Amino acid sequence: MGLRYEYYTPLTETDDLQVIFNIDNGVIDPNTTRPYKTNKDSLLPRVSFTYAPCKTVLRSGFGVFVGPGQTEDQIQPVESDRVSSTISSGAFPVDQNALIANFVNNPNNRSYQPRAYANEYSIPERIYQYTFSVQRELPGNMSATAAYVGSQGRNLFLRSVANNIVQVLTNPNPANAALVIREFSIPIRDADGNITGVQNPYAEVDYKTSGGRDNYNALQLSLNKRSSKGLATNVQYTLGRSRGNTAGSNEAQTAANNARAVNEFDYDIGYNSFDVRHTFNLSVLYEIPYKGTGAAGTLFGDRQVGGIVNARSGRQHLRLASG
Numbered sequence: 130m131g132l133r134y135e136y137y138t139p140l141t142e143t144d145d146l147q148v149i150f151n152i153d154n155g156v157i158d159p160n161t162t163r164p165y166k167t168n169k170d171s172l173l174p175r176v177s178f179t180y181a182p183c184k185t186v187l188r189s190g191f192g193v194f195v196g197p198g199q200t201e202d203q204i205q206p207v208e209s210d211r212v213s214s215t216i217s218s219g220a221f222p223v224d225q226n227a228l229i230a231n232f233v234n235n236p237n238n239r240s241y242q243p244r245a246y247a248n249e250y251s252i253p254e255r256i257y258q259y260t261f262s263v264q265r266e267l268p269g270n271m272s273a274t275a276a277y278v279g280s281q282g283r284n285l286f287l288r289s290v291a292n293n294i295v296q297v298l299t300n301p302n303p304a305n306a307a308l309v310i311r312e313f314s315i316p317i318r319d320a321d322g323n324i325t326g327v328q329n330p331y332a333e334v335d336y337k338t339s340g341g342r343d344n345y346n347a348l349q350l351s352l353n354k355r356s357s358k359g360l361a362t363n364v365q366y367t368l369g370r371s372r373g374n375t376a377g378s379n380e381a382q383t384a385a386n387n388a389r390a391v392n393e394f395d396y397d398i399g400y401n402s403f404d405v406r407h408t409f410n411l412s413v414l415y416e417i418p419y420k421g422t423g424a425a426g427t428l429f430g431d432r433q434v435g436g437i438v439n440a441r442s443g444r445q446h447l448r449l450a451s452g
Contacts, residue, residue, distance in 0.1 A: 133173040137197040137253055139163055140204055147206035150245040152291035152336050155313030164206045166251035168284075171195045184266040195253040198286050198378030202337055203252070209243035241331055245291065247338035254339070254377055257281040262349075270355040278347045278369075285341030285377040287394055289384040291334040298324055341381065341394060343373020343401055359416035367408040371401040400444075407442040 141147060141164065149158040177190035197203060262276035291312065298308040308327050310316065317326035347369030354362040374397040375381045386396040414435040 130177075131175040133175065135171045135173065135195055135253070136169055137167050139165055139167050139252075140200070140207075142207045142210070146210050148209035148243050149206050150209065150243040150331075150334065152245050152247055152334060155292065155331065165203075165246050166249075167197075168251055168253065171253060171255075186264040187262070188264070189259075189261040191257075191259045194256045194258065196378075197252045198254055202286060202378055205244035205246060205337060209245070243331070243334060245334050245336040247336055249340070250338045251284065252339065254285050255283045257283070270357040272353050272355075274349075274351045274353070276349040278345075278349055280345045282341070282343040282373060282377060284339050285343060285373070285375045286379075286381045287338045287341040287375050287384070288381050289336060289338070289387045289393065291336050292331050293333065293387065335383070341373065341375030341377065343371060343376060345369065345371040356414070356416075359418055361414045363410075363412045365408075365410040369405065369408070371404040372399060373401055374398045376401045376403065402444065405441050405444055409438075409440045411438040412436070 145160045147160055147164060149160060149162045149164055150156075151158050173193045173195060175190075175192040177188070177192075180187045258280045260276060260278045262274055264272055264274040266272050294309055294311055296310040298310065300308050308324060309329065310324075310327055311329055311331070311333075313331050315328040315330065316324045317328065319325050347367055350366045352362075352364045354360070374394045380402065382397075382402070384394055384397060386393050412435070414433060417432045417434065419432075
């Protein structure tokens with residue numbers, strides 16, 4: 130039995146040069162604002178037991194594990210303290226001063242794209258792991274094991290987009306393209322209130338949040354033969370399933386339904402991208418029983434021959450929309 134405590138402080142820039150973009154109202158919050166929350170309740174119990182009656186071993190364990198996710202996902206506000214532009218045509222290399230002048234002098238086309246967090250984003254991610262196994266000694270230096278392995282992920286990393294397009298209007302000026310209005314656009318109106326133009330200071334904003342969940346359940350079977358008469362073998366088979374609306378930090382995909390509605394991430398509940406139903410492994414190691422001398426002894430003496438076979442079913446990709 131054991132008990133562990135972990136606390137992760139939010140990462141900030143030394144001189145408060147982070148940009149805290151508020152995805153709820155489209156404004157830049159004060160740079161002293163905490164970029165995300167961190168929970169202080171990470172008491173992590175661990176418990177396990179082993180019981181060994183005659184030729185049989187029973188094992189079980191449970192543990193809670195937490196982590197802040199990959200560092201890249203914690204420094205979004207620091208990365209936002211810069212302006213990025215994508216050039217798809219024209220002469221290269223591009224004059225940096227020309228890029229800066231174009232950004233400053235064209236407020237309608239600035240489309241600054243900060244990387245942001247939802248206001249409810251918090252760390253750490255939390256995993257509950259548990260297992261139970263039965264191992265039995267068999268004749269012929271063999272042993273068989275059957276195990277159940279499971280885990281539950283909570284408060285996992287999620288990602289989506291803010292500042293979505295909410296309306297597209299015909300531009301009264303036929304020389305220009307249609308008017309694209311986003312959540313945080315600034316419409317320009319005439320005296321009658323008609324929209325004649327629009328300023329889009331922000332492009333689509335990629336944002337991170339938490340609250341995702343997943344689960345994994347597996348039956349693991351193995352048959353092991355200890356080395357006897359020069360031969361050792363191991364056979365393993367796993368029947369597993371992993372489902373959820375995210376696979377956590379570094380594995381989360383942008384929400385398919387990013388309308389920012391209540392429970393938008395529930396539309397992504399389904400098999401995780403790494404879900405594999407069947408996995409089979411076979412390994413064989415054989416020691417050549419030749420003990421001669423001379424050239425033959427050099428070639429065949431003290432030699433081992435081994436082989437490994439791995440097979441698995443394809444990954445699942447079904448996503449089930451919530452009702």
